[in-house]
Amino acid sequence: MRRAMKGLYLLPWLLLAPMPAFALDMDFYTYDGFQETVDAFTRLALVMSDSGFTGFAFTFAIAGIVMGGLFFAAKAHMGQANNPIGWFIPILFGMCIYKGLVMPTGTMYIYDPVINANQAVGGVPDIVTFLAGGLNELERDIVTVVDTGSANPYGWRRWDRSPTMSTWAARLPSITPTAAPFRLAPTIRVYRSRS
Helix, strand or coil, X not given: CHHXXXXXXXXXXXXXXXXXXXXXXXXXXXXXXXXXXXXXXXXXXXXXXXXXXXXXXXXXXXXXXXXXXXXXXXHHHCXXXXXXXXXXXXXXXXXXXXXXXXXXXEEEEEEECXXXXXXXXXXXXXXXXXXXXXXXXXXXXXXXXXXXXXXXXXXXXXXXHCCCHHHHHHCHHHCCCCCCCCCHHHHHHHHHHHC
């Protein structure tokens, strides 16, 4: 009994003790699309950090609770067997996902090896950081495995041989309408005017 009382005395101190922060930081490699990728993750971080987004999530959670309660009452009124907790479990599960994966934020480190640029974008929700960074890592690993097992002596890391928008823009005067893919010349002109 005395040991249990000692544990109860320690409980408030354990609750007030500082906890380590578990921030999720991942890399995201992009190839000649650096500014667009940085802008996309920055905009996502700004949208998710807005108090209006939290208000929408709260509104939909309350609407889900009300709708679940109404369905439960309708089934009970019709005399069907119904579990009063059954409608609440999916709502609770959704709230846990929102609280555990959307509200905590991490940092995406965006790197472009074509132009050798990097930038950190903070405030990205953990679920987006994990999925985007994890799938990007998987893509890079698969490309590396295929590249090391191929007979191509240049490999995919030979940037001056890849037809990126910069390469097409440099060749714009020599592109004839019949040699260029459909609507490529107007696209390159827009790209050159923005860069």
